[in-house]
Structures are given as C-alpha cells and as structure tokens.
Amino acid sequence: MKKKNLRRTAFTAAVIILIITCFLAPYAWVVSSSLKNQFTVFGDVSPLSWRAFFPVGATIENYVTLFQRTNILIALLNTAIVAVAQVALTLLLCSMAAYALTRIKFPGASVVFLLILLTFLLPIEAMMVPLYQVVSGLGLSNTLLGIIIPWIASPFGLFLLKQAFEELPVELEDAARIDGAGHVRIFFSIVLPNVKVPMVTLGLITFLFCWNSFLWPLVIVQDPARQVIQVAVAQQGSLTQLPNWGETFAGATVATLPLILLFLVLQKYFTQGMATSGIKG
Amino acid sequence: MSTGEQTLTASAVTKVRPRKAATRRQKRERLVAAGFLAPFMLLLLIFQYVPLLVMARNSFYDYSLLNPAAEKFVGLRNFADMIEYEDAATSFGITFLFALGVVLFVIPVAFALALFLNSKLPARGLVRTMIMLPVVTSSVVVATMWSFLLDPSNGLINGALDAVGLARQPFLTSTGQALAALVAMTLWQQVGFGAILFLAGLQGVPAELSEAARIDGATRRQVLWNITIPLLSRTTLFVVVIMTVFSLQAFAPAFLMTQGGPQESTNLIVYHIYNTAFIMQQAGYASALSVVLLLVVLAISMIQMALLRSRWNY
Numbered sequence: 158m159k160k161k162n163l164r165r166t167a168f169t170a171a172v173i174i175l176i177i178t179c180f181l182a183p184y185a186w187v188v189s190s191s192l193k194n195q196f197t198v199f200g201d202v203s204p205l206s207w208r209a210f211f212p213v214g215a216t217i218e219n220y221v222t223l224f225q226r227t228n229i230l231i232a233l234l235n236t237a238i239v240a241v242a243q244v245a246l247t248l249l250l251c252s253m254a255a256y257a258l259t260r261i262k263f264p265g266a267s268v269v270f271l272l273i274l275l276t277f278l279l280p281i282e283a284m285m286v287p288l289y290q291v292v293s294g295l296g297l298s299n300t301l302l303g304i305i306i307p308w309i310a311s312p313f314g315l316f317l318l319k320q321a322f323e324e325l326p327v328e329l330e331d332a333a334r335i336d337g338a339g340h341v342r343i344f345f346s347i348v349l350p351n352v353k354v355p356m357v358t359l360g361l362i363t364f365l366f367c368w369n370s371f372l373w374p375l376v377i378v379q380d381p382a383r384q385v386i387q388v389a390v391a392q393q394g395s396l397t398q399l400p401n402w403g404e405t406f407a408g409a410t411v412a413t414l415p416l417i418l419l420f421l422v423l424q425k426y427f428t429q430g431m432a433t434s435g436i437k438g
Numbered sequence: 439m440s441t442g443e444q445t446l447t448a449s450a451v452t453k454v455r456p457r458k459a460a461t462r463r464q465k466r467e468r469l470v471a472a473g474f475l476a477p478f479m480l481l482l483l484i485f486q487y488v489p490l491l492v493m494a495r496n497s498f499y500d501y502s503l504l505n506p507a508a509e510k511f512v513g514l515r516n517f518a519d520m521i522e523y524e525d526a527a528t529s530f531g532i533t534f535l536f537a538l539g540v541v542l543f544v545i546p547v548a549f550a551l552a553l554f555l556n557s558k559l560p561a562r563g564l565v566r567t568m569i570m571l572p573v574v575t576s577s578v579v580v581a582t583m584w585s586f587l588l589d590p591s592n593g594l595i596n597g598a599l600d601a602v603g604l605a606r607q608p609f610l611t612s613t614g615q616a617l618a619a620l621v622a623m624t625l626w627q628q629v630g631f632g633a634i635l636f637l638a639g640l641q642g643v644p645a646e647l648s649e650a651a652r653i654d655g656a657t658r659r660q661v662l663w664n665i666t667i668p669l670l671s672r673t674t675l676f677v678v679v680i681m682t683v684f685s686l687q688a689f690a691p692a693f694l695m696t697q698g699g700p701q702e703s704t705n706l707i708v709y710h711i712y713n714t715a716f717i718m719q720q721a722g723y724a725s726a727l728s729v730v731l732l733l734v735v736l737a738i739s740m741i742q743m744a745l746l747r748s749r750w751n752y
Contacts, residue, residue: 202597257474287489310481369576
C-alpha cells in the first residue's frame with residue numbers, strides 16, 4: 158500500500174512538472190529572449206542550454222528600440238481607449254436590454270428575444286466582408302469607434318446579465334415601487350448594485366475579447382495612428398524579411414503582459430465566466 | 439375543438455377588462471421598455487442583420503471593395519465558380535481537416551487534464567493558472583510565439599529535438615507538417631479552455647453515484663467509463679461544438695505563420711476569404727464563400743441544439 162502511494166505521488170509530480178514545462182517554457186523563452194540580443198538568443202537555443210529560459214545578461218535594448226522605432230506606444234494607447242469604451246458601452250447596453258426583458262412586460266418580447274437568440278449562431282469571422290461595407294458605409298472606417306461599434310450589442314453579454322437579473326428577487330424592488338420609483342431609478346439604484354459579480358465578469362471577458370481582437374481591426378483600420386496593439390505586433394513581425402527576434406518578442410511581451418496581470422489578479426471571474434458561458438474572445 | 443374556442447374567448451373576455459383599465463399605464467410601460475431596448479436592438483440590427491442581408495445579396499454580384507459602385511449582377515456564377523475551381527474545395531477541406539485534428543486531440547487531453555485537476559492535487563491552483571495562460575493570450579501572440587518556436591534553424595523545439603538526439607524538422611516549411619504543426623499549436627492554446635469546461639461538468643456529477651458504485655465493487659476505471667463519461671456527454675458535445683466552430687474560424691495562424699502555404703496546405707477558409715476580398719479584390723466571390731461558411735457553422739449549431747434538446751440526457 159505504501160509503495161503504491163509512493164508510485165502515485167511520483168506519477169502526480171511528474172505530470173505536474175510536464176504540464177508546467179509545456180505551458181510555461183514557451184513564455185519563459187519568449188520573455189527571456191526579449192531581453193537578449195539576436196546572437197545570444199540563437200546561441201542559447203543551439204545547443205539548447207538552461208540559459209534559454211532565463212534572462213542571463215539582460216538588456217532592455219530591444220524594448221528601447223521597439224518604443225523608438227515603431228508606433229507601439231500609440232497602439233497600446235488606442236487599445237486601452239478602445240477596450241475601456243467597449244467595456245463601458247457593452248455593460249450599459251446589455252444591462253438596459255436585460256432589464257427590459259426581465260422587468261417590463263410588453264408585447265413582442267418573445268420576438269425581440271428570438272432576434273437576439275438567432276445572432277448567437279452567426280459566426281463573426283465569416284461576416285467580415287459585409288460588415289466592412291456596412292461600417293465603412295457609415296463613414297466609420299479608420300476610426301476607433303469603428304473598431305468597437307459592431308460588438309457593443311453583445312448577445313452573449315445580454316444572456317449573462319439576463320440570467321443574473323432573473324435570479325434577483327422581485328421583492329427587492331417592491332418597496333421602491335410603492336414609494337413611486339420609476340423604472341430608471343429602480344434600474345440604477347436597486348438592480349445594478351445587486352448584480353456586481355456578473356457585471357465584473359462580463360466586463361472582464363469583453364476587455365479580453367477587445368484587447369485580443371485582430372481580424373476586425375486589421376480590416377477596418379489602415380491608418381497607423383489608429384492601429385491597435387495586436388495589429389501592431391502582427392505587422393512588426395512581418396515587416397522585415399529578417400526579423401529581429403528579441404524585438405519581436407518584446408512586442409509580444411508588451412501586448413500580453415497587461416492581460417496576464419489582469420488575469421492573475423481576477424482569475425476567479427475569468428474562469429467562472431468562461432465556464433458558464435462557453436464563450437471567449 | 440368548439441369547447442377549446444369557447445374557453446379561449448371566455449378567457450380573452452375576462453382579460454380584456456383589466457387591460458382596458460390599465461391602457462395608459464401599459465402604454466407608458468411599453469415606451470419605457472422601448473427606451474431600454476432601443477440602443478441594443480438598433481446596433482444588433484445594423485451590425486448583425488444588415489450585414490447578413492448585404493452578404494446574401496453580394497454573393498450574386500461581381501465587384502471589388504475598392505470600387506463597390508461598379509458592380510455587376512452575375513446570378514449564381516460565384517457559386518458555380520466555387521464548384522468549377524479547386525480553391526474553395528481545397529480550402530474548406532483543409533479547414534475541416536484542421537478542425538477535426540483540433541477536436542480529436544483537444545477532447546481527450548482536456549478531459550484528462552480536468553480529471554487530474556478534479557483530484558486531490560498539490561499546486562492545483564498553479565496548474566490551473568498555467569493551462570489558462572494561452573487561453574488569455576491573443577491568437578496573434580500565440581501565432582508569433584509558435585512561428586519562432588517552430589523555426590527550422592533557431593527555434594526552441596528544434597533545439598530541444600537536437601538536445602535529445604532527434605532529427606531537426608522543417609515544420610511550417612513542409613507541406614506534410616505545416617497543418618499538423620498548426621493543430622499542435624491550437625491544442626496548446628485551447629486545451630485549458632476545454633479543461634475548464636470539463637472541470638465544471640465534473641463538479642456537477644454527484645459524488646454519491648461514483649461512491650455507491652465503488653462500494654458495490656466497481657473499479658476506478660469502471661466508474662470512469664460507465665458513470666463519469668456517460669454523465670458528461672452533454673459537456674463533451676458542448677466542447678466539441680465550441681472547438682469545431684472556433685477552428686472553422688481560425689485566421690491568425692494562416693495569416694501570420696504560413697500565409698496559407700506551403701502550396702496552400704494551410705489555406706484556412708477565413709484566411710482565404712480575407713485574401714479573396716481584401717487582397718485579390720473579388721468581394722462577390724468572397725461573399726459567396728462566406729455564405730457557405732455561414733451555412734456550415736449554422737448546420738453544426740443546429741445539430742448541437744437538436745442533440746442537446748433530445749432525450750439524450752442523463
């Protein structure tokens with residue numbers, strides 16, 4: 158029995174080490190290499206040495222040239238603006254619509270709900286050509302608004318919030334209603350303060366989706382001054398025939414670090430939201 | 439039949455009276471509801487339904503995005519071209535193969551990871567965080583990272599192969615290996631997401647069931663095959679559909695790592711649509727390709743809904 162336990166423990170430890178190696182090693186290599194010059198990056202890989210995963214003899218040169226040579230700072234700023242705006246507008250529009258669907262009786266509610274439900278089935282990436290025509294037809298190509306406007310009315314967000322609103326007991330509002338409060342006041346002062354967790358979850362997933370989006374910003378924005386971070390990283394890697402590995406890795410690190418930090422701090426909300434919805438950015 | 443109609447009119451009559459009395463209040467309620475819903479529904483109609491109609495219409499036209507006004511109605515020619523030329527069949531075939539590969543590998547690995555995470559484990563939180571890192575990393579960064587990992591001369595993976603005495607591999611520059619390499623990358627990227635979904639499913643399985651079976655003398659393996667896996671069939675279906683739909687829409691790997699090559703061996707359909715519309719400026723043909731992709735994804739979602747609704751439910 159003891160021997161079996163020992164074997165189990167050894168097996169478990171081996172699996173844990175294998176998992177951590179598979180998932181952490183690429184990140185360690187990329188971040189470490191972003192702090193080295195090209196010659197050292199190549200030298201540490203062939204023949205492979207432990208130094209490949211640690212920033213031995215670190216230099217921030219790649220980061221300096223990255224910020225000097227490319228528009229990555231503007232791209233970061235654009236992405237931050239776009240992501241915050243998309244989160245705020247998504248939360249507002251989805252919560253308002255969820256309130257109407259769960260708290261107000263009106264004819265045609267089922268038709269409205271069906272219209273929203275059907276959009277769940279539409280594959281976004283398959284629609285980029287007509288979407289490009291609609292958005293540029295509205296004069297929104299090459300604008301930050303054009304990047305976010307198709308995604309604000311998120312059916313996923315509506316469902317997440319609708320579910321939370323339904324679970325909220327109606328009795329909460331009864332007192333306010335007797336006092337003569339209207340829907341607007343009930344919405345802002347009673348319903349919203351009681352659905353903080355789903356709101357945070359939706360906000361985070363929207364932020365993740367927006368920060369990582371690539372195809373749509375690539376299509377709708379050509380102006381380098383309106384570029385977002387993912388497009389900047391993608392173009393940086395392919396601009397030159399012989400890319401500077403360290404600098405490309407520095408770009409990838411800059412584009413990823415804010416999200417990873419956010420994820421580490423608020424992991425619970427991320428994981429819960431993804432597990433319940435089955436949707437990610 | 440007639441009694442049914444009678445009760446219907448009777449109930450309608452009883453309902454009409456209070457409704458009349460409350461007309462004014464109801465009108466105001468409707469107005470408020472419209473106000474709350476209008477911004478959402480307006481954007482939904484403009485950015486989901488209008489593009490759908492535009493796409494359907496444009497698939498019958500020949501035009502370019504640079505000069506959309508100079509369009510020409512061509513009837514079903516775009517669809518006929520899809521059958522006549524090989525590009526569509528090749529691209530859809532490659533995309534299905536890619537999706538199949540992703541699903542075949544993600545499902546068992548994600549399930550095994552979930553089982554592992556569901557057991558008593560030291561550093562469980564750490565392992566869960568690790569496998570979720572690629573999920574929150576953008577597809578651009580993952581693709582960039584992997585194109586360097588897989589580099590034939592200076593890549594980390596070839597360095598590791600060298601170190602253990604195996605032959606170096608061309609990976610992305612080989613027609614035989616490129617698509618497999620993209621499947622491996624996607625497995626790495628998506629397996630954590632699948633594992634989290636399976637883990638949520640596992641935690642919904644009542645512990646009494648497997649405990650009772652164990653008391654009755656079932657082995658661990660029997661419990662796994664006869665209780666846990668059947669109970670998770672809905673979760674599995676869910677993960678299969680999500681991974682399929684996700685893979686059918688993959689774009690960044692083809693765009694960043696292979697440009698669809700070598701010899702079109704990784705020409706995934708969304709990348710093909712992007713190229714056709716924005717590079718080759720054949721937006722009509724791209725719309726027709728999009729219509730087919732949309733129908734394929736819709737069909738998969740429908741099958742999922744039908745299966746989830748059926749009696750196949752434990």
